[in-house]
Amino acid sequence: MPRFAANLTMMFTELPFPDRFSAAADQGFQWVECLFPYDFAPEDLARALERNNLGQALFNLPPGDWQAGERGMACLPGREKELDAALERAVLYAKALRCLRVHLMAGNRPPDADGALLEQTYLHNVRRAAQRLADEGLELCLEPISSYSMPAYFLRTQEQAAAYIEMLNLPNLRLQFDFFHCQMEQGNVSGRLRRFFPLIGHCQLAGVPNRHEPDQGELNYPHLLALLDELGYRGVVGCEYTPAGNTVDGLGWMRACGVLPGRC
Numbered sequence: 001m002p003r004f005a006a007n008l009t010m011m012f013t014e015l016p017f018p019d020r021f022s023a024a025a026d027q028g029f030q031w032v033e034c035l036f037p038y039d040f041a042p043e044d045l046a047r048a049l050e051r052n053n054l055g056q057a058l059f060n061l062p063p064g065d066w067q068a069g070e071r072g073m074a075c076l077p078g079r080e081k082e083l084d085a086a087l088e089r090a091v092l093y094a095k096a097l098r099c100l101r102v103h104l105m106a107g108n109r110p111p112d113a114d115g116a117l118l119e120q121t122y123l124h125n126v127r128r129a130a131q132r133l134a135d136e137g138l139e140l141c142l143e144p145i146s147s148y149s150m151p152a153y154f155l156r157t158q159e160q161a162a163a164y165i166e167m168l169n170l171p172n173l174r175l176q177f178d179f180f181h182c183q184m185e186q187g188n189v190s191g192r193l194r195r196f197f198p199l200i201g202h203c204q205l206a207g208v209p210n211r212h213e214p215d216q217g218e219l220n221y222p223h224l225l226a227l228l229d230e231l232g233y234r235g236v237v238g239c240e241y242t243p244a245g246n247t248v249d250g251l252g253w254m255r256a257c258g259v260l261p262g263r264c
Contacts, residue, residue, distance in 0.1 A: 002237045042096035063107075104125075
């Protein structure tokens, strides 16, 4: 059975963010991830991880102006200096949190944008970011995100991300395979998981279609977790879902898998 990471941006939101570390540890998690850690000092987050004996599995680079609707900058021409600053900030946090991989958000397609220019810009920025992270011994992940969640997002499919990873051929550039986004955008999750497994650096899980606990909806999560075992996955599976109710009450699916203490 894979190891699981609580996504502290989406789970345990009954509590202030700094208190979610201990809440996750109290439920038996040994790993956490989050979208963006930048509202808190890296040393404070590092102490929260150490105090609760947790590992940080993943977080995202700064995405630009999130409140204004930006979802990354990597495909956007003219944002290179801002992306460089975001990259250095992510490196600072990754080193403090002892996190070995970060995710670079691609960004939204501007209306009437030149698709070839967006792709050229994206590949250029991904190469530069991966090479910078390699200097620090870190991995860079690329995640296709479904149009259901981000209608204008540049990177949509597993095939598109895999083609870029294979084209750039950088040893620390990996695929972030999110079961929810794959099912919502394309389907055939198990087939694509098998096909692209050699490229995968991180996986994430949520129920389909409402992005609640994985035991709610159409996704056959026991089959997918068993397939990860069959394929020899040694990474962490991020629980990137919004609980339908109280976070702890919704953890029965994990207890049923035998990975968390407590009653099913």
